[in-house]
Amino acid sequence: MKQSIKTLFETTLNKKIRSITKIENGFNNENYLINDAYVIRIPKDNKDETITFTNELASYKAIENLKVSEKILHFDTNSGIKISKFVHNTREYVNTPTNEQITYVAKTLKKLHNSEVKVNFGYQMFYKLKVYKESLSSSVYIDEKIERKIINQVKSILSKDQMVMCHNDLVKNNLLFKNNGGLVLIDWEYSSMNNPYFDLASFISENNLNETQEEFFLSKYFGSKLNLTKRKRTKIFINFLDLLFYYWALYLFKKRGDRIYHTIALEKLNRILKEN
Numbered sequence: 001m002k003q004s005i006k007t008l009f010e011t012t013l014n015k016k017i018r019s020i021t022k023i024e025n026g027f028n029n030e031n032y033l034i035n036d037a038y039v040i041r042i043p044k045d046n047k048d049e050t051i052t053f054t055n056e057l058a059s060y061k062a063i064e065n066l067k068v069s070e071k072i073l074h075f076d077t078n079s080g081i082k083i084s085k086f087v088h089n090t091r092e093y094v095n096t097p098t099n100e101q102i103t104y105v106a107k108t109l110k111k112l113h114n115s116e117v118k119v120n121f122g123y124q125m126f127y128k129l130k131v132y133k134e135s136l137s138s139s140v141y142i143d144e145k146i147e148r149k150i151i152n153q154v155k156s157i158l159s160k161d162q163m164v165m166c167h168n169d170l171v172k173n174n175l176l177f178k179n180n181g182g183l184v185l186i187d188w189e190y191s192s193m194n195n196p197y198f199d200l201a202s203f204i205s206e207n208n209l210n211e212t213q214e215e216f217f218l219s220k221y222f223g224s225k226l227n228l229t230k231r232k233r234t235k236i237f238i239n240f241l242d243l244l245f246y247y248w249a250l251y252l253f254k255k256r257g258d259r260i261y262h263t264i265a266l267e268k269l270n271r272i273l274k275e276n
Contacts, residue, residue: 005042009034012074012083025173027252028189033086038073041187043080046255048248050128051189053080055121059191062117063165068108070186087184090176097175097207099216104183105175105203106220112185113164113196123168123194125244126151132247140250142269146276147243154240157233158195166194170203201237205271239275242268 006017015035023031023039028051030042043053054077063069074083093101129151133141141147167174168190176184200221204214218226218234246268253261 005032005034005040008081009038009040009083013038026187027171029080029187037086039070039084039086041080041082041084044256047080048189048252050124050131051080052121053077055119055192056080056189058119058121059165059188062119063112063115063188063191066111066115066117068112068183068185069188070184084186087176087186089179090184091179092172092175093177093207096209096213099213101175101177101183102209102213102217103220104177104181105170106217108183108185109167109196109199109203110221112167113199115165117165119165119191119193121192122163123166123190123192123198125154125194125198125240129244129247132244132251135251135254136247142243142246142272146272149276150236150239150243150272153236157197157236161195161197163193164196165191166196166199167191168194168198168202169206170199171206175207195237197233197237198241200234201241204234205238205241235275239272242272242275246272 005020009015009017018035019033020035021033023033025031026041028044028047030044032040032042034040053075057072057075057077060069060072060075070087071085072082073085074081076082097105167185167188169187170185174185174187176186178184200218203209204217209217214234218231222230246265249261249265249268252258253265
């Protein structure tokens with residue numbers, strides 16, 4: 001693998017490789033740090049089939065002037081291979097984000113959502129749900145009444161709101177906090193036009209914020225406009241994300257067999273049953 005990466009990198013950027021180290025994170029990709037300056041991403045063969053690399057590149061181009069993501073040097077829309085500048089002087093949170101880090105996330109998402117940046121594709125959350133679910137045995141399906149209630153609540157909100165540019169995948173590994181302040185959002189594979197509450201729910205649920213952290217995050221995002229309706233909408237989207245990613249995790253567990261996906265699915269299922 002490293003020899004093929006060496007050939008690809010040196011041919012593409014016309015630079016020699018002095019060092020190459022695998023970065024141990026990412027669900028859909030293998031990532032390698034090259035010369036302590038570049039990151040090359042190699043998508044896994046059994047990737048999430050709802051991801052479209054053409055759309056991902058369009059997102060990177062659309063948000064480029066916002067300066068909220070890594071700098072892309074090469075992107076192959078056929079293979080999904082991406083070469084980007086390594087983001088120095090950043091860190092992930094250790095156990096849970098600090099209030100300062102939560103504030104940076106709120107400010108960055110607000111900047112993204114209010115930017116008026118647009119792409120010509122949406123997240124297609126119900127299509128994704130259908131793809132994930134239909135790949136599985138009906139024995140793992142969630143109770144239809146619970147599922148229908150969650151979906152209808154989200155559809156009601158979607159019918160009233162305008163879509164904005166969203167990242168849609170605010171897991172820990174995609175949040176790089178700058179040592180001198182600020183945030184870089186990386187890996188825009190799932191990005192698209194979407195309801196902004198999807199991003200808010202993604203950050204809260206994927207990073208397991210407690211109630212105090214959640215309230216702090218929403219207060220930083222909405223300011224004085226935070227009210228009961230906005231809190232309820234966030235909860236509705238958290239519920240939907242748990243449903244969607246329950247099926248997503250089982251879908252990738254079936255494809256790859258990695259136990260992490262089974263663990264994620266159980267966490268999502270337990271939360272759904274607790275909330276409904």
